[in-house]
Amino acid sequence: EPEVTQTPSHQVTQMGQEVILRCVPISNHLYFYWYRQILGQKVEFLVSFYNNEISEKSEIFDDQFSVERPDGSNFTLKIRSTKLEDSAMYFCASSAEQGTRAQPQHFGDGTRLSIL
Amino acid sequence: QKEVEQNSGPLSVPEGAIASLNCTYSDRGSQSFFWYRQYSGKSPELIMSIYSNGDKEDGRFTAQLNKASQYVSLLIRDSQPSDSATYLCAHQWGASKIIFGSGTRLSIRP
Numbered sequence: 075e076p077e078v079t080q081t082p083s084h085q086v087t088q089m090g091q092e093v094i095l096r097c098v099p100i101s102n103h104l105y106f107y108w109y110r111q112i113l114g115q116k117v118e119f120l121v122s123f124y125n126n127e128i129s130e131k132s133e134i135f136d137d138q139f140s141v142e143r144p145d146g147s148n149f150t151l152k153i154r155s156t157k158l159e160d161s162a163m164y165f166c167a168s169s170a171e172q173g174t175r176a177q178p179q180h181f182g183d184g185t186r187l188s189i190l
Numbered sequence: 191q192k193e194v195e196q197n198s199g200p201l202s203v204p205e206g207a208i209a210s211l212n213c214t215y216s217d218r219g220s221q222s223f224f225w226y227r228q229y230s231g232k233s234p235e236l237i238m239s240i241y242s243n244g245d246k247e248d249g250r251f252t253a254q255l256n257k258a259s260q261y262v263s264l265l266i267r268d269s270q271p272s273d274s275a276t277y278l279c280a281h282q283w284g285a286s287k288i289i290f291g292s293g294t295r296l297s298i299r300p
Binding site: 107109115116117118119122129130132163165167175176178179180181182183184 | 221222224226232233234235236239241278282283286287288289290291292293
C-alpha cells in the first residue's frame with residue numbers, strides 16, 4: 075500500500091540553526107500538510123499546501139517556517155532559526171483530490187526534532 | 191474555534207469486551223469525521239471515516255455520527271490487547287486542516 079515517507083526519523087539540532095524536514099507524499103495525492111505534536115500534547119496543524127502554494131496556515135506557522143515542493147515528489151518544511159520550543163514530532167500528511175467530501179489524510183511516520 | 195473534545199481516559203476494558211469511545215465537536219458546519227489510532231511514539235493511523243448520520247461498520251469497528259448532537263463515537267468489538275492505544279477523534283472542513291482531539295487512552299486488560 076502506498077505510504078507517506080519522512081526523513082530523517084530523528085533530527086538533533088542546536089538552537090538557532092536551520093533545519094529541513096523532508097517528506098515524500100503518496101504519488102497521486104495533491105494536498106500536502108504538516109502537523110506537529112509536542113510530547114504529551116495533541117496533534118496540531120501547521121500548514122496545508124495545494125497547487126504549489128500555501129492554502130492555509132496556523133498561528134504556529136510564523137515567519138520562521140516555510141514549505142516548499144522543490145520537485146514532483148518531495149515536500150519540505152524548513153525552520154529557519156530553531157527554538158527550544160520547536161522540539162516536537164513533525165508529521166507530514168497527504169490526501170487525494172477533494173470532491174464533495176474530504177478525503178482522509180494519510181500520515182508519515184514522523185520526524186522527531188530535538189533542539190538543544 | 192473548531193474544537194474537538196474527548197475524555198482523556200485511560201479507559202480500561204477487559205479483553206473480548208466492547209470498548210466505547212466518545213467525542214463531541216463544536217463546529218456545526220463540519221462534514222467529515224475521522225477516528226485515528228496512535229500508538230506511543232508513532233504517527234496517527236486512520237481507522238474510520240464517517241460523513242453521514244448513523245452507523246458505519248468496518249470489521250470490529252463501528253463509527254457513529256449524530257450531527258444534531260455534534261457527537262461522534264467509536265465502538266470496538268471483541269477488544270484485543272493490540273487495540274491498546276490512544277484514539278484520536280478528528281474532523282475536517284473541506285480540503286483544509288484536520289482538527290484533532292486530545293485523544294482517549296484505551297487499555298485492554300487480558
